[in-house]
Amino acid sequence: MNAKTKQQDRRVFVQDEHCPIRNVVAHIGDKWSLLIIFSLVDGPDRFNSLKSRIEGISQRMLTQTLRDLERDGFVERTVYPEVPVKVVYELTDLGRGIAKPAWGLVSWANDHLQDVYSARKSYDDRP
Structure with missing residues (x-):
C-alpha cells in the first residue's frame, strides 16, 4: 500500500x-x-445522595448533567407525588449498556496510570 492510499484510507471525523x-x-x-453513570450502576438514587457521593460537583452542574443524560436516554428521572416531592434517578437500559464498556476504559486507565505519568514526565523533562 503506498502513502497516498494510506492517506485516503484514514478515518475522517466530520462535524x-x-x-x-x-x-x-x-x-x-x-x-x-x-x-454520574457509575454512581447509578448499583441502583436508583436521589439528587442529594448523588451530590454527596460525587466529590467536587456543584448543584448546578449535577442538575445540568443529569438533564443532559436524561435527554440522551441514559438516565430516567422519576418524580413521586409525595410531600415533600421525591425525585429518583436511575440508569435506563441504554445507560447500563454504556456503563460496561466505559468501565473497561476506566479499568485500563487505572492499570496504565503510572505509564501515563512516566510518559508525561519524560516529555516534560525533554530539553
Missing part, C-alpha cells in the same frame, strides 16, 4: 450529528457524566 464521537462519546466523556 455533523451522525459522527458518533462528536455526538455521543464526547458527551459521555465530559468531566461528570461517567461519574
Whole structure:
C-alpha cells in the first residue's frame, strides 16, 4: 500500500450529528457524566445522595448533567407525588449498556496510570 492510499484510507471525523464521537462519546466523556453513570450502576438514587457521593460537583452542574443524560436516554428521572416531592434517578437500559464498556476504559486507565505519568514526565523533562 503506498502513502497516498494510506492517506485516503484514514478515518475522517466530520462535524455533523451522525459522527458518533462528536455526538455521543464526547458527551459521555465530559468531566461528570461517567461519574454520574457509575454512581447509578448499583441502583436508583436521589439528587442529594448523588451530590454527596460525587466529590467536587456543584448543584448546578449535577442538575445540568443529569438533564443532559436524561435527554440522551441514559438516565430516567422519576418524580413521586409525595410531600415533600421525591425525585429518583436511575440508569435506563441504554445507560447500563454504556456503563460496561466505559468501565473497561476506566479499568485500563487505572492499570496504565503510572505509564501515563512516566510518559508525561519524560516529555516534560525533554530539553
